[in-house]
Amino acid sequence: MTCTRCEGLMVSDNLIDIQESSQPMWIRGWRCVACGNIVDKLILKHRMIQRSYVGSSARPAPAKPLLFDLVKLIA
Numbered sequence: 001m002t003c004t005r006c007e008g009l010m011v012s013d014n015l016i017d018i019q020e021s022s023q024p025m026w027i028r029g030w031r032c033v034a035c036g037n038i039v040d041k042l043i044l045k046h047r048m049i050q051r052s053y054v055g056s057s058a059r060p061a062p063a064k065p066l067l068f069d070l071v072k073l074i075a
Contacts, residue, residue: 001030008034015040 001010013031015038029040 003032003035003037004039005037006032006035008032008037010037010039013038 002008003010010030010032013029015027015029015031017025017027027040027042029038029043031038
């Protein structure tokens with residue numbers, strides 16, 4: 001899989017969220033080895049919501065994998 005930001009290599013990673021909870025919370029996601037871009041289920045959900053609000057007005061369809069395709073890979 002390639003990064004949507006720099007087209008670098010994305011690798012599966014176990015991410016930890018220590019800021020939002022009293023206990024560390026592990027999340028499975030993807031991390032780009034070139035630029036450090038991180039993608040997980042919550043990030044993808046928010047990006048899909050933003051795309052629906054920003055609208056499809058005058059935006060060409062992306063050539064890269066769609067976000068819901070990436071969600072399937074993480075699940």
